Amino acid sequence: MNQQELIQNAWTLTEAIEAAVGKEDWAQAAELDEARAPLVMSLQADQPADALIVIRKIQASMDAVAARARDAQTALSATYRRSMDGAKAASQYHQAARL
Numbered sequence: 001m002n003q004q005e006l007i008q009n010a011w012t013l014t015e016a017i018e019a020a021v022g023k024e025d026w027a028q029a030a031e032l033d034e035a036r037a038p039l040v041m042s043l044q045a046d047q048p049a050d051a052l053i054v055i056r057k058i059q060a061s062m063d064a065v066a067a068r069a070r071d072a073q074t075a076l077s078a079t080y081r082r083s084m085d086g087a088k089a090a091s092q093y094h095q096a097a098r099l
Contacts, residue, residue, distance in 0.1 A: 003044055003047065003051065004042065004051065006039050006042060006043060007041055007043065007047075007051050007054050007055060008054075010036055010039040010040050010043075010058055011054050011057070011058060012059050013032050013033075013035055013036035013039070014057075014061045014062075015034065016032050017029050017032045017033055017036065017061070017065060018061060018065065020032060021068055021069075024072070026069070026072070029065070039040050040058065043055065069074075
């Protein structure tokens with residue numbers, strides 16, 4: 001596979017990752033990222049200007065997806081903490097009611 005094909009395949013996977021993230025399908029996004037990683041790693045340093053534009057778009061997308069994943073993880077952690085606090089409070093209530 002030549003460099004142009006690698007870049008095009010990496011971009012196609014990037015668009016699919018963005019679509020999966022848009023649906024909050026993190027498992028699908030991770031699978032697609034695993035498929036894209038070897039393509040990105042095999043890109044050579046010397047690229048024509050048009051290829052560099054696509055590569056920069058891929059990099060920007062990777063940064064945006066990583067930021068969105070961090071935000072989703074933070075929100076999920078906060079929800080988990082609230083749920084655990086609620087379960088603990090319910091348990092304490094039931095324990096006090098038995099007395």
